Amino acid sequence: MEIFNSINEKKFSVLMSVYKNENPEFFCQAVESVMNNTVRPAEIVIVKDGKLPQRLENVCNKILTQYPRYIHFVPLKKNVGLGIALQRGLLECHYDLVARMDTDDIAKPYRFEKQLKVFAHEASVDVCGGWIEEFSVDVEKIDNIRKVPETTKEIYNFAKKRNPFNHMTVMFRKEAVIKVGSYQHFPLLEDYYLWFRMIINKCRMYNIQEILCSVRTGKSMIARRGGLSYFKNEKKLYDCFYKQGYISAGEYITTLTERFIARIAPKEVRALMYRLFLRG
Structure with a gap:
């Protein structure tokens, strides 16, 4: 069993990706929330996914000046999308444990400490996530809490219909992900596709039954998850599930029917379905 003499002694990386449309204020808040954790990472690897506007470069310069020992930028000449950006960034992470963080969310101050304790006491765990609280404008006014299942068995079953992890909360073993x-590249479903491949390779998974991040949602998120193009990507993913024997024909048809209705529904209806059926 892997034991740390002190949680503070275990070094880990944080992996982020920023592109031209990010909000500079939110980006800055996200980095600050990482650095204000009770246990700090040894490094924050930030992929610059294509050329950034000056307002975002200003934030990059600011955080590099504030935290020169921690910040490591990985600049890409052109925008390649989140999946490939994270793939490139992961190769630049120097430590076996890697925590994902989005550039517009806020990590709870105890997040990394709690996750490191899981890895310290459960040597077989490959990925560990947790719950999120969702807000639109004011982080003090929570709209919803997305809970995800705890154990490997529960996660495997849940993943047949819905994403079993909140991506911005996960910490994983770099070796297990690369393996x-x-x-x-799988637009808007990069993480779900990764979890599927880890599941069929029998990786051990765990979700802490506590809130680890505050996450910005709202109308823009609902809009991104609508339309036929999004459904086609989902169908491609569930095709993989079915071909690998992970889901039955009945589960395949039922899930795709639910997804199709949600994607073509008006935004107000989709928002309701998203909360009741598609988010867990």
């Missing part, structure tokens, strides 16, 4: 092919 299954790492992140790949």
Whole structure:
């Protein structure tokens, strides 16, 4: 069993990706929330996914000046999308444990400490996530809490219909992720596709039954998850599930029917379905 003499002694990386449309204020808040954790990472690897506007470069310069020992930028000449950006960034992470963080969310101050304790006491765990609280404008006014299942068995079953992890909360073993092919290009479903490949490779999974991040949602998120193009990506993913024997024909048809209705529904209806059926 892997034991740390002190949680503070275990070094880990944080992996982020930023692109031209990010909000500079939110980006800055996200980095600050990482650095204000009770246990700090040894490094924050930030992929610059293509050329950034000056307002975002200003934030990059600011955080590099504030935290020169921690910040490591990975600049890409052109925008390649989140999957490939994270794939490139992961190769630049120097430590076996890697925590994902989005550039517009806020990590709870105890997040990394709690996750490191899981890895310290459960040597077989490959990925560990947790719950999130969702807000639109004011982080003090929570709209929803997305809970995800706890154990490997529960996660495997849940993943047949819905994403079993809140991506911005996960910490994983770099070796385990690379072994299954790492992140790949799969627009808006990069993480779900990764979890699927880890599941069929029998990786051990765990979700802490507590809130680890505050996450910005709202109308823009609902809009991104609508339309036929999004459904086609989902169908491609569930095709993989079915071909690998992970889900039955009945589960395949039922899930795709639910997804199709949600994607073509008006935004107000989709928002309701998203909360009741598609988020867990």
